[in-house]
Amino acid sequence: MKILVVEDDATTGTYIARGLREEGHTVDLVADGRAGLLQATGAGYDVLIVDRMLPQIDGITLVKTLRGAGNMVPVLFLTALGSVEDRIGGLNAGGDDYLVKPFAFGELSARVAALARRPQTVEQETTLTAGDLEMDLLTRKVVRAGQELDLLPREFALLEFLMRRKGRVQTRTMLLEGVWDLSFDPMTNVVETHISRLRAKVDKPFETELIKTVRGAGYRIDG
Structure with missing residues (x-):
């Protein structure tokens, strides 16, 4: 799979990217929301892993912008914001799944795989x-x-x-x-x-x- 990780914490981002690459995935890592939005636009990703609290553009705005442009790539929010209201807000913004930090990499990997198995509601533009x-x-x-x-x-x-x-x-x-x-x-x-x-x-x-x-x-x- 081709996966984009948008995470401003360098340690967390590197950890996720390394683990996914070891599983055979192609992974791009960016550290702010603006770069994430530019990278995600039409780059043919299978899954996005997005932190909510990002510099430049926050994760919620990033995903809402993608959805507004018709980009329906599956999104896993990965964040320290773990209240019920936070999770509801992320899902209502267009997220497909929500994982709270700290997390087990095995669970993250399983959730990514589950998202990739979901049928795409909109075909990728070619x-x-x-x-x-x-x-x-x-x-x-x-x-x-x-x-x-x-x-x-x-x-x-x-x-x-x-x-x-x-x-x-x-x-x-x-x-x-x-x-x-x-x-x-x-x-x-x-x-x-x-x-x-x-x-x-x-x-x-x-x-x-x-x-x-x-x-x-x-x-x-x-x-």
């Missing part, structure tokens, strides 16, 4: 579209108006990020975090350069411009 532009996430092919586009890996990642958020403005900071995994501004024109290269392939040969610059805000893709 194709993204924007106008006459289509991206196949399985074959990693991008086609516009019947013409296949030759994109470099970073260009593909940038286009995927924009297409998953079609119609919504993405700021330079969002792009740096979501595509380059940078939590700081490197003070270079890396975003602008890649947007320009992407436009040359996605827009320039065609009549309609899909990638738009929103002055003073960022970029968005229409369609």
Whole structure:
């Protein structure tokens, strides 16, 4: 299974990730809610393990945002907040299970396995579209108006990020975090350069411009 662990306590996060990897799972570990939300969006995870008390964005908000966007990946809340009201709040927010710290790793592993066995109510998205532009996430092919586009890996990642958020403005900071995994501004024109290269392939040969610059805000893709 592919599992995302969103846990700000380094010791706990490392412990969970190591144990799950020893069981043969692929595990990504992030330490704050904002990074967790970006990572979880369309990354094809089978299960998310989410702490409730996280920096940047709390776990409840993270899961509510995913559910609001139609992402129904199973979520196990793992938290020190163990009252009945806390558990109800987590489940009502969209969580599928709730485990209170301190916990036994064996129980966590069993709960993760149980969540993964549940039938998915919504199929994982494998194709993204924007106008006459289509991206196949399985074959990693991008086609516009019947013409296949030759994109470099970073260009593909940038286009995927924009297409998953079609119609919504993405700021330079969002792009740096979501595509380059940078939590700081490197003070270079890396975003602008890649947007320009992407436009040359996605827009320039065609009549309609899909990638738009929103002055003073960022970029968005229409369609």
